[in-house]
Amino acid sequence: MPADAILRFEAVAKTYVARRGAVAAVTGVSFALTPQRVFGIVGQSGSGKSTLANLLVREETPTAGRILFDGADIATLHGPALKAFRRAVQMIFQDPFASLNPRLSVGRTVSEPLLIHGLGDRAARRLRAIAALEAAELRPGAAFLDNLPHQLSGGQRQRVAIARALVLEPKVLVADEPVSMLDVSARAGVIQLLRRLVDERGLALAFITHDLSLIGTLCDEVAVMHRGAFVEQGDARAILTRPQHAYTRELIAAIPVPDPRRAAADQPRSPP
């Protein structure tokens, strides 16, 4: 594990107590998020990836193991240190149609985290919101301030959500399926934006997805999650080109490929 990791999971487990006994949602996972690096977490629904996302932002706390942020166990944070953690680790959600308040203007949406954290006066907040919008490639930022979410495309809405996450100048972004609700034609733009933010601002990004085909051009490292555990973890290209675990191979084989000839091989063409 690189020494300069900003967020580090050490054998983290999360078990929920249910009526029928304990349910292990996450079982002993270890990884590190590093500035300028993208860590992909691939899993199907029920794999534990959402629990993992909640652990990353301290919405949940581990039942075993430790999560270290800048060397400190986040379970022990409180007061100003916890506030600093909450500023430093920001989440981007799957559905920009649901995660933005439909009645709030873009300007209000993006500057709200500043208000909550008591940062800056009105004029300063406005400037920081504009800068965040432009960092999310909504340019000129000022032109978007008065828009309501319904006036924007899906891709633009997700950029507003990203601007909202950026406005506090975080060190870590946790993106949970950030493009799965977007049109295919808008996905690449958001993926490239995330990569640029990581490269240019030195952010660490945890990218959570069910779709392995999205990780090729974005992620440096990948972990494949199945039933709460990482079944395979390592270099993203290596995992895509030489998957070692049967489950990873199954996931890769399931992905549709935009090649009609491959499909034609097992699909008889109907007579004209």
Add this chain to the structure above:
Amino acid sequence: MSLLAIEDLSVRYGRTEALRAVSLALDAGTSLGLVGESGSGKTTLALALLGLLPKAGRVTRGRVLIDGVDLLTLAPEALRRRRWVDLAYVPQGAMNALDPVSDLRHQFEATQRAHRDGNAKARAAELFARVGLDESWLRRFPHEFSGGMRQRATIALAMLFEPRLLVADEPTTGLDVLVQRQVLDLLREARRERRMAMLFVSHDIAIVAELCERMAVLYAGELVEIGATADVLDSPAHPYTMGLRRAVPDIRFPDRTTLSIDGAPPSLAPPPKACAFAPRCPFAQPRCHAEPVSARVLPDGRHVACHRASEAAALWVEAQAPETWRRAG
């Protein structure tokens, strides 16, 4: 005669001309993929042909022929009788397609009763088996099913009368990769076994490549390209199709960057007079912004609505370079 022929179909929602002069045909046993981004008119087309447009929607022109009979002229009762039996529908988000207050067995029985005499019970069990659901699940309610199971149950219900045409609207959107694989295999099986024709609506051309022999690309309510899937994907002739082709990741080539088509579709209230894609098109010329475009036929039988269709091969070479799409900004 085609099983389905849509001729010159136009649909409005108030001032918005959501679908404009769309014509396409589907032969028995064949499949057509309908692709385009949100707001392109895909779902409007599916709903119009099923006679299920929302109240605000109105067909202003055109015909929808099934075996030569215009569905749009049928009385509501006659159309209702043909639905399920001749043409079945798997809607977007099967979450809401099932009745939440009855178990699945009742839904099969109610559908059966509404159309024909006969015992739905044995048939329901058989259909459940075919979609990989245990018979015992017929006693369960939709909320007890996972998303994938619900989608499979909806497809099983749609197969009740072995319809000759299945209209499926994004049936796998929101499903995990492995569940999506099951649903795609299931649809392919059903087509192969029953020679069922299928109109498959999707924003994902990789899925269309797997399931459909032909594909049609909709943009801003108009058909911009239609032809054999292999031709359209190998050598797209409309710049919008080229953009979609470059936007889809291919798991076999992890290093290949995907591109996005910047901007958004135009307002359709009223629609632009010239090419609707011109403002986003990296290849637009002055005439593209000024003159209406009509479809022309390529040697391989494709229809393409682009002023520069004759240069398509050269444009496709350019379209593969990332710089081309950045320029479009």
